[in-house]
Amino acid sequence: MDLLQDIITRAKANKQRIVLPEGTEERTLRAADKLLADGVASIILIGNKTEISQLAASYGLKNIDLATIVDPLNHEKKEAYADLLFQLRQKKGMTPEKAAVLVENPLYLGCLMIKAGDADGEIAGAQNTTGDVLRPALQIVKTAPGISCVSGAFLMFLKDKSYGDNGLLVFADCAVMPNPTAAELAQIAVSTAQTTRDIVGADPKVAMLSFSTKGSASHEMVDKVVEATRLAKEMAPDLKIDGELQADAAIVDVVAAQKAPGSEIAGKANVLVFPTLEVGNIAYKLVQRLAGAQAVGPILQGIAAPVNDLSRGCSVDDIYKMVAIAANQAIGLKASAK
Template sequence: MELLNQIKEQARKLNRTIVLPEGEEIRTLKATDIILKEGIAKIVLLGDPGKIADEAKKCGANIEGAEMINPKTSGKRDAYADLMVEIRKKKGLTKEEALEMLNDPLTYGPMMIKAGDADGEIAGAINATGDVLRPAFQFVKTMPGVSVVSGAFMMFLKDKSFGHDGVLVFADCAVMPDPDAQQLAEIAVTTAKTAKAIVGMEPKVAMLSFSTKGSAKHDLVDKVAQATKLAQSMAPELKIDGEMQLDAALVKEVGELKAPGSEVAGQANVLVFPGLEAGNIGYKLVQRLAGAEAVGPVLQGMAAPINDLSRGCSVSDIVNMVAITANQAQ
C-alpha cells in the first residue's frame, strides 16, 4: 500500500532505535533482516547473543547491523535498576528486586527507552498483552496530561472516497472497555495526534454515538456530548465534533443534513467509538465485510511508543509495526 510505503520512508528519515525484546524469536529475526535491509530503523535485539545468532542462521536471517544485548549480563543493569527504584520508590521497590526484574527482556526494553537508549519497542509475538504492557505502565508511564492508554487501528479501505484517500483511524478498539467522558476526550485527542504523526492526515475527529446533535436522549449520548466538549477544550486547534451517528460522520449528504456547518460531519477521517465493545466490533465489521486491511492496534497515550503484537502476527506485521513505532517516536 502506498501509505505504508510512505510510513516506511518517513521512518528511514527519522532513523529511530527500536528495541525488540523477543530477540530469539524466528519471525522477529526475519523481520529484523528486512528492517535493516530497507533501512527502516536501527534495531536492538534482546536475548542471549549466541542463541540469537544460532536462530538467525537456522532461519536464514541476516541480522548483521543489529545490536544484541543480553539483559542478564548487560553493563547497564545497575544504572537501570537505580532508575527503577527511583520511579517505584513509593511502591517500596528494592534494588535487588529491580535487578531480578531486569532479567526479563520485557522489563529491560522499557528501561532502555526510559533511560534514552531506545526510542520505542515492539513485542507480543510470543508474549501476552498484559506481560508486554505491565512494565511499560510501571516505568514509561503515560504522556503528560493523559491518564489513559488506548488502541487505534488504521483501516485501509478499497473505497477511496472515505476518510483520507481511503484511510480511516478507529479508536479505541483494544484497551478501555468503558471510558468515562474525560477518558473518551483523551482518547479523541491522542488518536488525532496518532493520525497526524503516522498517516500524515489533518485529523477530522467524529465522536460517534447513536445520536447526532441531540437527536436522541440518553445517558450514553450525554457521555459522548460531554467528551466532545472536553476534547475541544483540551485541543482547540483540532477539528473534533460530535456527538454524531456514523452516517453523519462519513457521508457528505447526511452530514450536511444532520449537522449543518460542522467541519467534521460528512468528512471525518478519525472515528472515536463510545466504548471498546462498539470499537472492536466496528473495526472487525469493516475489515471482514468491506475487505479493509486493519493495521494495529497502535497503542497511544504512552510517554514513548510501545506497541503490542498479536501472537499470530506475520513477519510483515512486525516490519510494519516497527515503521509505525518509529513514526510515533517523532
Template sequence: MSLFERLTKKAQLHPQRLVLPESKEPRTLQAAERILADKIAEIIFLGKKEEVLAEAEKLGLKHIAEARFHNPDDTSFTEKYAELFCELRKKKGVTLEDARYTVKNPLYLGCLLIKAGDADAMVAGALSPTSSVLRAAFQVLKTKPGISVVSGAFIMLLPEGCQYGDNGMLVFADCAVVPDPTKEELAEIAIATAKTTKDIAGLDPVVAMLSFSTRGSASHERVDKVREATEIARVKDPSLVIDGEMQSDAAIVPSVGALKAPDSKVAGRANTLIFPSLETGNIAYKLVQRLSGAGAVGPILQGLAAPVNDLSRGATVDDIVNTIIVTCNQAIGDKNL
C-alpha cells in the first residue's frame, strides 16, 4: 500500500473538519470535490454559499453542496470569533472593532474556527502568499507547547530498489522555513519532525542530527551547535531515538555507521534527517528529488498548535488533494486516534 493510500484510508476512518478559506478558487473546488466524493474529510468553505455553488456548477462539480458554508461577512456568525480574536490579541492593542474587521479575512476566520474547536485543520495558499497564511496561523493558533518555531518537513519517497531509507522513505527537515536555527530551535525541529515521521510517514522515528562531522571527527562552532542541539532534544524528549552530530553517510549507510559510530542506535538506520540550516536541507531534498527521481511530499508545516498547511500558488489539483490528506492525518495524530 502506497503512502497516500494508507493516509487516505486513515482519513476516511477518522474524518476531520477541514477549512478551505479560498472557497471560489477553481483548483481548490476541484480538490474538494474529490475529498467529498471519497469521504476523506468534512469540508468547511468560507464564502457566500450561493457564489461558491455557482462556481462549482460552472466546473461541473456535484458534491460541493455537501460541504458546510460560512460567510465571513455574516456578523451574526462571526461575532463570537471577533470576540475571541480580541481576547487573544488585546495585549497587542487589538480592539473589538479591529477584530470585527480582521475576521472578514478568511485566513484569520479559518484559524479562529480551529481555535474555537469548530474545525480541526486548514489548507490555504492557492491564492495567498505564504506570509499571509503563516501570519494568521501564528497570531491565532501559535505553536505547540514546548515548541517555539515552525518548520517544514519533506517525506522523500525513494525510487523502488533504493537500499536506503525505511520502507522506501526518508524524512528531511527543515527544508522550508527557518534559515539558520539556533541550537534550541534545531532541537525543537528534531522533536517536531519525529512526530511527522510517526504521524504521516507511519515510521518509528530514528533521528540523525546531520553535520560535516561524526562524533567529533571535525571541530567547528557549527558542529558544536548540532551536538548541543542533540543533547537539548534528548532532555526535552527522553523517549526520542536521536544521535548527532553525524555525517549523512554515517546516518543512513549501515557499514559506514558501524565504522564511524559503532555504539550508536541511530547510525546506519536513520529515517529522519535533521539538517543544520535551511540552505543545506533545501539543497539536499531538491538534489535527491532530481538525481534519484524520488518523490517529495511537502513542505509539511510542523510545530503549529493545530495543522495548517500552505500551498504553492502553482499547486495542481493533485497537490491540493494530497496536502488535504496529509493535513487531516496531522490532525488525527494530534488527537492520538
C-alpha cells in the first residue's frame, strides 16, 4: 500500500505527540515499540512506569524507554489537569472532588493532555468500548468549530485501481451516527473531505449517495440527501461535491455519463457519503469481503483534535497504522488553523 507508506513518511517528517492511554496493554506496547523504533511519532504511554518496564522486558521490547510515561496516579501535572477538568465541566455538575478521581482515569487523562496542549492526539479502544473512548473526548476536547457531530470514516484500499484515487475510496459514516439529519449529513461530508485532505493528501471529490440520481426517484430519504448536499455547499463553498447520486453513478464514468451528465463529481468520486449508518456499515463490510479491499478505520472525525477508537480485536499493525493516521490528522488540523 504505497499510500499507507506515504502516511507513515509524512508522520515521520513532522513528529506529533500521540498519547496511548492503554499503556500496559500488550498490543499497544508492541505497537509503541515499533513506532518508536521507526520514529513515526513521539509516544506518550499512560501507566505505571515500573509495570510498563517489566512488561516491555517480558515481551522483549527494546525501545519503550524512548516513550514518555505518565503515571495516572502520580505525576507533576495531576493537580493542574484536575483543575482544568473542573473548569471545563463545572456547569455540568463537575466538582473538584469528582475531577480529582476522573483525572486518574487514563482515558480522561489522555484527553486532558490534549486539551492542555501537552499531546496532539490519542489512540485507544484495545481494552475500552467506543462509548468509553468517546465520552471524555466529547466532554474535554469537544467537536471542531462548526461541527456538532462526530462520525467515522474508513479508508478502503481496492485491488482495482480504476476506482477513486488510484484504488482508494473514503467511506463515511460507517461507525457513529445511526440516522443523521440533513444538517448532520452535511457536516459528515465536510469532515470526510477534511479527513481525505489530511490523511490521503488527495483533492476530495464527494458523492452524496442515495438510491436516486438527480431526481430519478422521489422519497423523503432522497430529499434528505439533496438538502444535505445544499447545506454542505454552504458550509464549504469550495468543496467539490454532488448529490444525490447512486453508487454506480458516483464511481463509474460510463454510468455517470448516462445518469448525471455534466456533473464534475459523478464517475470520479473518491469520497462516498452514505445516507445512514446502516448503509455505510453494510457497504464497507461487503466491499471489504467481496472485493477483497483493505479497510482501515474507523477514523473518528469532527473532534477538535484526533481521538481515534480501536476495535477491541485490533492487531499491533492496526494500532501502528492508526497512530500514523492520527499524526497526519494533527498535522492537517494545525495547518488549517494557521
